[in-house]
Every structure is written in structure tokens, then in C-alpha cells.
Amino acid sequence: MLQTRIDDHAPTSRESMREAQEIFYKHLKRVGLKHTDQRDTILRTFLETRDHLSTDELFRLVRKKDSKIGFTTVYRTLKLLAECGLASAVPFPDGMARYEHQFNRRNHHHMVCTECDASVEFFSPEVNKLEEEIGRKYHFDATRHNFQIYGVCEDCRKKSRRAI
Amino acid sequence: MLQTRIDDHAPTSRESMREAQEIFYKHLKRVGLKHTDQRDTILRTFLETRDHLSTDELFRLVRKKDSKIGFTTVYRTLKLLAECGLASAVPFPDGMARYEHQFNRRNHHHMVCTECDASVEFFSPEVNKLEEEIGRKYHFDATRHNFQIYGVCEDCRKKSRRAI
DNA sequence: ATGAAAATGAAATTCATTTTCATTTGGCAT
């Protein structure tokens, strides 16, 4: 999925990477699972991205680093990452399961163009305030939210104007 | 999907129903499609709901009214309804395609319990303001949005406290 | 080093979604 960023974050730094790995391996230990090279490679690959990746998209990236890693392993590792909060599923209207990594990236949202599927990230602290307020009001212990705005981007608007 | 409502809207009124039907049939005419009893039944059934229905769930409801209507027809009609804006897809984390009708029901949002999947509707005019502002800022022609808060509901919190 | 438990990955399975196709139906033209 095409994606633009309006902010200018550097890719996950080496130290953050290590920190995330630690979270992952603590989780593995806690539930009695093992440390493997494949899981290492998959986590690293995932942290290097900033998109909403389908399992297959991540698999393709992983394969570039180690062509022997299978789809199934990527699929299962992504679930583990979601379990320990490093990844989270982003429901998109195309129905395919997409994940994005959550390490040091909370509180951003997406604007999706319904013509070309391009998406733009934006940050809005107000949304976080709302989450909190509404949780309190309805006695929910709110942990996260999902906010997407759909519309038509400038490019597509121009294109369709030209087409008339 | 279990669902609670915190507001107290009456089900779609007879007049609104007729209005929605008119929108639907104008759309059909516009794209050269025909008026059928099946489509009528499916639209009516859909408008009577207030949940996020999967195609299969709507099919089951429709079947109660006319057992001869097939799944495929419900599936296709739901797409038509989405085309003319009477239905819209709500992406949920379970990945199944779910629709809710949009007739006189814009601007509501959902809080979803991650334990029991129950959902509660809430209304927040602030979110609409945000949609507008952000659209303007990033030159998107914003048409709709999707806002869901995930958390643990009061009941599940009580249950898990008891379990300890 | 050894062995039990877990991981891996290819292949098979499941299941929602979508398409195909033979038949029926709606609605315009006559």
C-alpha cells in the first residue's frame, strides 16, 4: 500500500531496535517460547518499516534478507509481535489483515484516499484526549483506538478534474 | 456481534424507509439496473438493523422474510447499497467484512471491548470537527471517517477481578 | 553432548468472498 509521511521520523534507531528485541524476547521467555534466528530477522525487518504491511508484504521483505524463511513463520511471528504489543492490526477497508509496528509510534492516525489508496499519516493529540474522556464516560478501560479519515487526495482531485 | 446502544433512537421510521428506498431506486435507475422484490426485501431488512452486520448475518435475517433469497443476492445488494452511500463498510479487527446502514446515522462511533467483543455506540461532535480540520490541513477532500476505541468493558473488568 | 520441547516450512485445509453460468424475471417497445 502506497504511503506518504508528513512527519520526518528517522527509521527505528539501533538502540530502539535493541529495546524492542528485549521486549520481544522477554515475552517469548514468559510464555515458554524460544529465541530463533528467524524471529530475529522478522522482528528486525518489521521494525525497519513504517507502513501497514500485510503478512505477505512482510514476508517478501523478510525473504530478501533470508530466502529460507517461510511464509508460515512470518505469519506466526507477526501474531507473537501483536501479542506483546510491538505490532498492532490496523483494520483497513480492503479487508486484508495489516499490521504496523507500535514501537515508539503510538498516537498517529491515517488519512486514506479512496481513489488511489494512498495514505498519509497525521498526528492529533486531541484524539488521544477524546479516547480518554470517552473511556471515562462509558466506564471502558480504553487501551487504544483506531482513527482513519477517508477522502480524495489532491492529486486524484486534479486528475478527475482534468478528465471532465 | 453483540452490541449495546447508549442512545435511544427509534428504528428507522416508515417515512425514512421510503426515503432510503427512493435513494436506492434512483441509484439503480442511474446505473441501468432493475427494481426487484429481492432488493426491496434486502434493503428493508438492512434498514431495520442497527448493528454491524456481516454479509452472512444479513443473509440470515433476510432468509426469515423470504427463504428463497440466496446469499449471493444479499452479497451483491450490499455492494449496491454501499455504492449509493446507504451502507458503509466498518473495518473491524476480526477481519470479516461488516456493514452498517448510514441512513440518518452519520457521525456515531464505536467502543469495542477486546475481551467480549461487545460494542457501544457513542456520539462525539468533536471527531467531526477534527475530520474537517485535518482534511483542510492536508488538502484532502474528507468524506467520512472511522473511529473506534478499544478497551475492556466494565463487565469484563469485574469478571477478571473475580477470577483473581 | 543429549534429549525433550518447540520451531520451522511446505503442503493441506478452512472459510469468507467472489465469479460463473444456466435459468428466470423485469420492464421497455411494440
Add this chain to the structure above:
DNA sequence: ATGCCAAATGAAAATGAATTTCATTTTCAT
């Protein structure tokens, strides 16, 4: 009203993403 034909229908088949199975390999505590 009747005929025509494009569209609709629905059963069945196809598709494709997600998940499970299972034989083999690897990890790691001892």
C-alpha cells in the same frame, strides 16, 4: 397485452487469504 432482451437470480464452483497439520530440524536446559 405480448415479445424481447438485458439484467437478476441463486446454486455451485473458484478464488485467495488465513490457519492448521505434520515430518523434520533446531533450541536450550541439563
